[in-house]
Amino acid sequence: MSPAEQRVARVLLDAREEVLVASAASLAAKAETSDATVVRTVKSLGFEGMDELRRLLAAELKQSLTIANRLTETLREVGDDLHAAFNVTLDVHRDAIENLRRDITPEMFRTAVKLMASAKRIVIFGIGPSSAIATYFATQLGRFGIDAHCITRTGLLFADDLRQLRAGDVLVAMAYTHVYRELAVLLDESDRHRIKKLLLTDSLAAKLRGRVDLILPVARGRAGMLSMHTATLGLIEAILVGIAAKNPKATVRSLESLNALRKVVAGESFDVPTGTRKRARPTSRPGAAK
Numbered sequence: 001m002s003p004a005e006q007r008v009a010r011v012l013l014d015a016r017e018e019v020l021v022a023s024a025a026s027l028a029a030k031a032e033t034s035d036a037t038v039v040r041t042v043k044s045l046g047f048e049g050m051d052e053l054r055r056l057l058a059a060e061l062k063q064s065l066t067i068a069n070r071l072t073e074t075l076r077e078v079g080d081d082l083h084a085a086f087n088v089t090l091d092v093h094r095d096a097i098e099n100l101r102r103d104i105t106p107e108m109f110r111t112a113v114k115l116m117a118s119a120k121r122i123v124i125f126g127i128g129p130s131s132a133i134a135t136y137f138a139t140q141l142g143r144f145g146i147d148a149h150c151i152t153r154t155g156l157l158f159a160d161d162l163r164q165l166r167a168g169d170v171l172v173a174m175a176y177t178h179v180y181r182e183l184a185v186l187l188d189e190s191d192r193h194r195i196k197k198l199l200l201t202d203s204l205a206a207k208l209r210g211r212v213d214l215i216l217p218v219a220r221g222r223a224g225m226l227s228m229h230t231a232t233l234g235l236i237e238a239i240l241v242g243i244a245a246k247n248p249k250a251t252v253r254s255l256e257s258l259n260a261l262r263k264v265v266a267g268e269s270f271d272v273p274t275g276t277r278k279r280a281r282p283t284s285r286p287g288a289a290k
Contacts, residue, residue, distance in 0.1 A: 001044065004033040008041040012053070019057055022217065024050060026102045054206040096219055096231035103217045104235070111214055113242035115196055120168030121147040123195075125186055127154055130174040133229060137172070137236050144244060145254030151186070158182050162189050171197045173212075174232065175204055176220060187211050200232060 001009065008031045012019055019027065024035040031038065039049070047053045078085040116122055122141055126134030131152035141148035151161040162185065171190050175183050187208075190197050197212040199205075205215045218231045244251040 001041070002037075004031070004037050005041045005044065007031040008033060008038050009045070012041070012045075019054065022099070022103055026099075029102065051206050054203075057203075093230040097234055099219050100231050100235055100238075103219075108214065108216060109238070109242065112198055112216060113239060113246060115170050115198065115214070116146075116172070116239065117243050117246045119146075119170035119196075121149060121166075121170070123149050123151060123165065123169045123171045125151045125171065125173040125175070125183070127152060127180070127182060129229065130176075130232070133232055133236065134174060136233075137240075140240050141243075143255060143258055144240070144247075144251045145257075146243070154180075154182055158185075162186065165189055165193050165195065167193050167195070169193065169195045171195050172200070173197065174200045175208075176202050177204075179204060179207060200235065 008027070011027055011031045022030075024038045028035040028038045042050055042053050045053075078088050122138075124134040124137050126132075131150075134150050134152055138148040138150045149164065151158070153161055169190075171186070173183060173186065187197065191211075198214045198216065199208060199212040200216050200218050201208070202218060202220050205217060209215060216235060218235055220229060220231065
């Protein structure tokens with residue numbers, strides 16, 4: 001292998017989860033070479049192309065990484081040094097945000113915003129830890145005056161949520177590592193209603209590329225380490241700002257309406273108590289001098 005191909009091979013080995021979502025061009029930038037060199041290296045390693053490599057990596061990660069494995073690897077890196085725990089975690093978050101800038105092109109972002117801004121309703125799917133992010137996203141969209149609905153339940157109750165899908169919806173699904181039964185059925189039902197679908201994922205792009213309209217790659221931290229969701233939240237908040245920028249007047253009117261209702265509920269003043277109060281004057285004791 002040439003020095004450039006060796007650098008690519010090192011990137012492929014050290015950043016397995018990133019390889020699942022990153023383009024050849026973004027991996028080339030990381031290895032300081034060309035995307036043609038990345039493709040050539042992948043083929044020299046015995047793969048037909050990036051898709052085959054991603055399928056293999058996804059299968060390996062699915063078999064080998066559990067939550068306990070990830071935490072163990074994270075603790076191995078930071079040890080018992082709390083300062084290291086702080087710095088390593090912030091480094092992971094910083095890298096995740098930088099990866100967003102590299103992996104999501106302006107055109108991908110514009111497409112996502114346009115799809116959501118034009119939807120009759122936005123349906124957000126997220127289970128497990130992603131359910132909290134889905135709920136937050138729906139709440140913020142609602143404040144912007146956009147009809148939004150969360151699907152966060154699993155099991156038999158999930159069937160009740162599926163019955164609420166309708167034409168004109170746009171689905172935003174957050175799914176990582178596995179194609180859960182709920183996700184597979186949700187995509188089938190979305191197809192039946194001809195619903196546009198966006199997928200936020202770290203490792204399912206190769207498997208689901210033909211099932212959705214747009215994939216937004218979002219890495220969840222470093223390969224093998226504890227999953228972290230800063231990048232997902234950052235992307236969602238960027239989309240919120242994008243939607244507001246596309247429909248500024250309607251968004252402002254909706255927020256003004258919300259603020260008016262808050263005043264009705266809470267009263268005219270919205271001052272948050274600071275915990276500092278005027279100290280009460282001591283009560284005079286009987287017989288004390290005045």
